[in-house]
Amino acid sequence: MVINPFRNRIQYVVERLLLSGTLSRLAVAAVLIALVAGITGMLGFLVALGSEQSFSNPFEAIWWAFLRLSDPGYLGDDEGFGLRLVSTIVTIAGYVLFLGVLVAILTQGLNEWISRLEQGLSPISAKNHVIFLGWSDRMPGIIRNMVASEQSLLHFLRRVGARRLKLVLLVEEVMPMHTRELRNHLGSDWKAQQVILRSGTPLRLDHLKRVDYLRASAIVLAAESRGPGRSASQSDNSAIKTILSISQSLKFLDSDQSPPLLVTELYDARKTLIALHSYRGPIEVIAGDQVVSRMVAQMARRPRISHVYRELLTHDLGNEIHARSCPESQVGTLFWSLAEALEDTILLGVARSSAEGIVPHLNPDADFRFEKDDKLICIARDRDVSLTPCAKTKKSWPRPERELEKVSRGTLRILVLGWSRRIPALLEELDSYQNQLFEITIASREPLAERARKIGHYGVKHERVRLEQIETDTTVPEMLAALRPEAYDVVLCLASDVTQSVQEADARTLVSYSLLNDMMHGIAFKERPRIVVELLDELNVALLDPEQCEYLLSPQVLSHMVAQVALRRELNAVFQELFNSGETEITIRDFHRYGLSEGGEITFPEIEAAARAHGEITLGVIKATERFDPAGGTHLNPDRKRVWILETDDLIVVLQG
Secondary structure, eight states: OOOHHHHHHHHHHHHHTTTTTTTHHHHHHHHHHHHHHHHHHHHHHHHHHTTTTSSSSSHHHHHHHHHHOOGGGTTTTOSHHHHHHHHHHHHHIIIIIIIIIIHHHHHHHHHHHHHHHTTOOOOOOOOOOEEEEEETTTTHHHHHHHHHHHHHHHHHHHHTSSSSSSOOOOEOOOOOOOOHHHHHHHGGGGOOTTTEEEEOTTHHHHHHHTGGGOSSSEEOOOOOOOOOBBBBBHHHHHHHHHHHHHHHHGGGGGGOOOOOEEEESOOOOHHHHHHHHOSSOOOEEHHHHHHHHHHHHHHHTTHHHHHHHHHOOEEEEEEEEEEEEEEEEGTTTTTHHHHTSSOEEEEEEEEEHHHHHHEEEEOOOOBOOOOOOOEEEEEEETTOOOOOOOOOOOOOOOOSOOOOOOOOOOOEEEEEEEEOOHHHHHHHHTOOOTTTTTEEEESSSHHHHHHHHHHHTTTOOOSSSSEEEOOTTSSSSSHHHHGGGGGEEHHHHOSSSSSSHHHHHHHHHHHHHHHHHHTTTOOOOGOOOOOEEEESOOGGGGOOOOOOOEEEEEEHHHHHHHHHHHHHHHHHHHHHHHHHSSEEEEEEEGGGGTTSSSSSEEHHHHHHHHTTTTEEEEEEEOOOGGSTTTTTTTTEEEEEEEEEEEEOOOOOEEEEE
């Protein structure tokens, strides 16, 4: 094979030009057009010599050829066979060059430009927007919660001075499935102009600048999705690394510019302080495993409280927890003078800024007064948040001199089916309850040595929890029956995190739940253990029987929290206070403990007064006769004019503290 260096050089140069972009390709096409016009023009000049259509000079012939290259309409204007033949050749070449090459180059260039836009590589120019870093399976749920919270969103936009919500997602690579999932989750709330997708990583400063992060009102860093070989520790470490990267870039801020709020979700609560110390600006950390463990612990101890959690921490049911700025007219007034005067809103307390951060004051003393910049924490329906007192007000309740005596609950026997990374946090939470003992049996395929290592690594000494570990497969009927679940008070079906996917985890949970239902057939309802199920996909909730169990959809709860904290950062401290095992928490009481009697007619304000006499704020009523309806008979923040008739097994939802 003979190597031709000159030809190879020409081929290499043309190749590089064609691959250098649209302008280079157009330049190559222009050179080809000039060559064809020059060659065919000179050929036409020679053919036409001595004829009536001869050209005065070669340049006129080249222009003649160029006109026929660019416009086939000139074909037929020439005289003589030779000139017509050349004209035909030039016209055919024009079809190839102008209609073929040029159109192809322009079309390809336009496609590349649109593709670049679709990939999200161009920078944006925005202000007071919300940035989401990374993509996880909960991202659509977080955005849906944020968009659906009308009142919180309205106050957020007023506070930051924006006319409409603008959401920017910085993902590793923008793909059509991102838009498709967002569209499916948001439904009628989907607005293409409201959501902007950009490709990039928060570990690179130029990619952060691509989403105009310094002018954002909030940055949300959700926990990474689960997957094969991806542990919770790796996700948390990656999140902290991202926080450090963003914090380092804040040195580019102007002197009068404040850093954006960073809301991050971690799995392990023990890494919260690391995250807080890693960011130079305002930051709120939501410890997902701790939050879910606290709720599961409360659900194990208090029947039917799951309905309260679902209503307060989702947009699908009536009431939510809101934060509102204290009206100027209320500054300096007593807390209870306003709390008693609200008709459609239940006031829980305030969130107050201090040197230590945001401190919630829930169910405060009788002499507690509002201060400027207080954030009022209340329960209300999203459309009915009103802090305007009604015309008629009652005398403010004094601080009660008597509180309900704490009842020793004895020993609670709990069977845990499946292994989850949240179990060490759950054991720590249960061990924090002073007036109760727990006997817990954990049954899972996870090796005993591995479980013991993880529990020991958490570093908690259990004083009120007696633990037994069993290695078995709870989806096998014989193995589950050998555990004798009917002998326990509560059976927890936890979502496993050692499976390959969310659907596989829910499948194992649902199989165990179905086997439990079959085993309990024939046992009286009050004699059965209560079944508490944790699911990861809301589509699987329809497979549960509300008459047989209570459930917690943990991703939905966490998505709601992340969205609400991004809109109102003071809610994070409130959530930590409410869903904790401390002095102030949401609980459920037997109405007899307040001196209320059965059968008589009573209004909600009268129930409030009875609970307040014992230092508690009434949130709602749970009717036992309605336990199997979708809300579990739970009526939070009910109509003040409704008349109630309390019956056996009815309960009162209160905030104690």
